[in-house]
Amino acid sequence: MLTENKPNDFIREAVAEDLKNGRFDYVRTRLPPEPNGYLHIGHVKAFMIDYLVAKENNGELILRFDDTNPTKEEVEFVEAIKDDARWLGIVWVKETYASDYFDLLYDWAKRLVLMGKAYVDDQTPEEVSKNRGTLTEPGKNSPFRERSVEENLELLERMKNGEFPDGSRILRAKIDMAHSNINMRDPAMYRILHTPHHRTGDAWKIYPLYDWSHGQNDSMEGITHSLCSLEYEDHRPLYEWFLEQLDVFKPRQIEFARLNMNYTVMSKRKLRRLVEENHVNGWDDPRMPTLRAMRRRGYAAEAILDFIRRVGIAKNYSVTDVALLEACVREDLNKTSSRRMAVIRPLKVVIDNYPDDLVEEMDAINNPEDADAGARKVPFSKVIYIEQDDFRETPPPKYHRLYPGNEVRLRYAYFVKCTHTVKDDAGNIVEVHVEYDPSTRGGDASDGRKVKSTIHWVSAAHAIEAEIRMYDRLFSKENPEEGEEGFLNCLNAGSLEILTGRVEPSLTTPEIGARYQFERLGYFCVDKDTTAEKPVFNLTVNLKDAWTKAEKGRNR
RNA sequence: AGGGGCGUGGUGCAACGGCAGCACACCAGCCUUUGGAGCUGUGGAUCUUGGUUCGAGUCCAGGCGCCCCUGCCA
Numbered sequence: 001m002l003t004e005n006k007p008n009d010f011i012r013e014a015v016a017e018d019l020k021n022g023r024f025d026y027v028r029t030r031l032p033p034e035p036n037g038y039l040h041i042g043h044v045k046a047f048m049i050d051y052l053v054a055k056e057n058n059g060e061l062i063l064r065f066d067d068t069n070p071t072k073e074e075v076e077f078v079e080a081i082k083d084d085a086r087w088l089g090i091v092w093v094k095e096t097y098a099s100d101y102f103d104l105l106y107d108w109a110k111r112l113v114l115m116g117k118a119y120v121d122d123q124t125p126e127e128v129s130k131n132r133g134t135l136t137e138p139g140k141n142s143p144f145r146e147r148s149v150e151e152n153l154e155l156l157e158r159m160k161n162g163e164f165p166d167g168s169r170i171l172r173a174k175i176d177m178a179h180s181n182i183n184m185r186d187p188a189m190y191r192i193l194h195t196p197h198h199r200t201g202d203a204w205k206i207y208p209l210y211d212w213s214h215g216q217n218d219s220m221e222g223i224t225h226s227l228c229s230l231e232y233e234d235h236r237p238l239y240e241w242f243l244e245q246l247d248v249f250k251p252r253q254i255e256f257a258r259l260n261m262n263y264t265v266m267s268k269r270k271l272r273r274l275v276e277e278n279h280v281n282g283w284d285d286p287r288m289p290t291l292r293a294m295r296r297r298g299y300a301a302e303a304i305l306d307f308i309r310r311v312g313i314a315k316n317y318s319v320t321d322v323a324l325l326e327a328c329v330r331e332d333l334n335k336t337s338s339r340r341m342a343v344i345r346p347l348k349v350v351i352d353n354y355p356d357d358l359v360e361e362m363d364a365i366n367n368p369e370d371a372d373a374g375a376r377k378v379p380f381s382k383v384i385y386i387e388q389d390d391f392r393e394t395p396p397p398k399y400h401r402l403y404p405g406n407e408v409r410l411r412y413a414y415f416v417k418c419t420h421t422v423k424d425d426a427g428n429i430v431e432v433h434v435e436y437d438p439s440t441r442g443g444d445a446s447d448g449r450k451v452k453s454t455i456h457w458v459s460a461a462h463a464i465e466a467e468i469r470m471y472d473r474l475f476s477k478e479n480p481e482e483g484e485e486g487f488l489n490c491l492n493a494g495s496l497e498i499l500t501g502r503v504e505p506s507l508t509t510p511e512i513g514a515r516y517q518f519e520r521l522g523y524f525c526v527d528k529d530t531t532a533e534k535p536v537f538n539l540t541v542n543l544k545d546a547w548t549k550a551e552k553g554r555n556r
Numbered sequence: 557a558g559g560g561g562c563g564u565g566g567u568g569c570a571a572c573g574g575c576a577g578c579a580c581a582c583c584a585g586c587c588u589u590u591g592g593a594g595c596u597g598u599g600g601a602u603c604u605u606g607g608u609u610c611g612a613g614u615c616c617a618g619g620c621g622c623c624c625c626u627g628c629c630a
Binding site: 008009013032034036066068069071072125128129132133134135136137138139166167169170172179180181182183184185188190191192193207209210211214230231232233234235236237255257262310311312313314315316317318319320321323324326327328330334335339365368369398400401409410411412442443444451452453454455456517519520521522543544545546547548549550 | 557558559560561562563566567568569570572578579580581588589590591592593594622623624625626627628629630
């Protein structure tokens with residue numbers, strides 16, 4: 001399904017070209033997550049490019065964790081990342097780790113030293129930084145740059161054996177301190193870190209940096225296409241330099257623009273702060289852009305994948321409108337979710353001319369988009385709840401719902417006409433009284449008269465109480481990333497609203513994760529906090545609401 | 557400023573020298589037992605200047621704008 005009508009973008013074109021002209025005769029890509037955080041929607045784009053490019057070319061995908069920095073990485077993220085990737089439907093032939101190649105990589109480093117292409121530098125981090133030069137001025141050679149091969153070899157071995165403290169020395173490639181590309185000014189290959197690693201334990205006291213590890217790992221694994229985001233474009237000359245010096249298999253690196261989305265933040269550091277400073281309730285808080293949050297919120301993998309497909313691939317810096325994601329989620333749920341009636345802000349309605357003790361079972365369609373979804377019975381009685389929004393004492397123009405003197409349809413039940421209201425001492429409406437027309441059972445009038453509105457309801461005696469968690473955008477600004485602290489200053493105070501609603505009795509013990517459309521409101525899914533006493537529903541995404549929009553527009 | 561990259565409706569992506577199109581958003585209408593869904597329709601874009609060409613979003617030259625790069629992060 002995913003490969004039908006496959007899009008044509010510059011990456012797929014490049015891969016096809018490489019196959020055609022013989023640069024490669026197979027395709028193998030790699031998924032290179034760093035296990036230092038949870039996956040977010042931005043990762044999905046990169047993952048799907050890697051996965052689909054391999055799949056569409058009958059190639060392979062290797063899941064390779066980029067675990068070169070033990071000070072930041074943890075095992076718990078490895079399992080979480082795999083779980084999310086599987087949920088997306090991604091299939092990989094092999095799971096590897098950068099750390100699997102530490103021995104071989106070290107041998108390759110020694111080869112470079114032997115060739116006089118790498119050296120141990122004793123400068124302090126400050127000196128290294130100072131001597132790197134600036135964007136416009138060349139750097140200065142390290143005083144240790146011309147050490148003998150023998151000395152470099154010995155020093156490197158001693159670094160590896162843990163004889164020197166953290167930060168005291170690094171191994172650097174010997175390229176050109178005056179290079180216009182700063183990445184080529186003798187980049188660091190190994191740093192000393194006396195930190196245990198989640199896989200290699202305390203076997204290593206030096207760890208490779210990204211630039212030294214990644215491309216070599218790609219080569220070792222026979223990766224043909226190393227697809228990454230735009231900020232690595234500047235690193236490509238270095239990527240190629242190492243492979244050239246080593247004279248090993250040469251994968252091709254191709255860069256694309258990462259996914260950005262408005263009304264959210266995507267950087268791991270900022271997401272971490274939201275969690276750690278309790279602006280949200282954990283990594284799976286449904287307001288987060290993480291995959292765990294979206295799963296909890298009720299987004300289907302198909303919807304997310306559809307979104308990624310529609311966003312496309314290019315090299316332009318871009319910010320995708322979150323409305324597109326929501327449209328994909330709605331489109332998916334419209335076709336697949338069962339309809340139910342739920343009232344999230346209840347208003348009591350008494351049908352004065354309805355028999356006191358009568359209970360009728362009304363026939364309700366489960367999904368008008370899917371004939372196979374069947375039907376169900378919904379109990380109806382004299383006292384019901386409707387949505388507060390569905391009643392107005394003094395209706396604004398074009399308001400078609402319930403108001404004194406107006407007749408509306410109760411979905412799948414009867415036409416009712418409002419006669420009067422009952423107010424409390426403070427003047428708030430606490431009850432709405434209506435009269436029903438017994439000849440309209442099921443919702444059709446035998447005399448052919450029309451009503452302009454159909455509203456949903458639940459029977460007060462039969463409905464059950466439920467916690468409804470209403471979510472809105474986490475940030476009130478389109479671009480919360482503006483400014484360092486800016487994102488914390490534009491948190492949307494109304495991003496979470498917890499309501500106590502009433503749902504029809506078929507929802508008494510719902511299955512966790514089940515997705516429903518609450519008619520006229522939106523799509524909701526059953527949260528894991530659900531108990532036997534009380535179901536908890538998350539708003540996945542609201543239904544498009546032409547009335548609210550029109551009314552807001554008028555008031556503006 | 558040095559290097560690398562990018563400029564197409566509001567947003568994202570196409571058009572590979574030949575009528576600038578698709579999706580989302582927006583607006584209008586039709587339909588409707590969800591003011592949902594569906595259907596129909598409208599408006600709106602090639603950063604700029606010059607050149608090549610029968611013909612340029614596409615090729616060439618200059619300008620302008622935006623993004624990334626001075627971690628022992630990835």
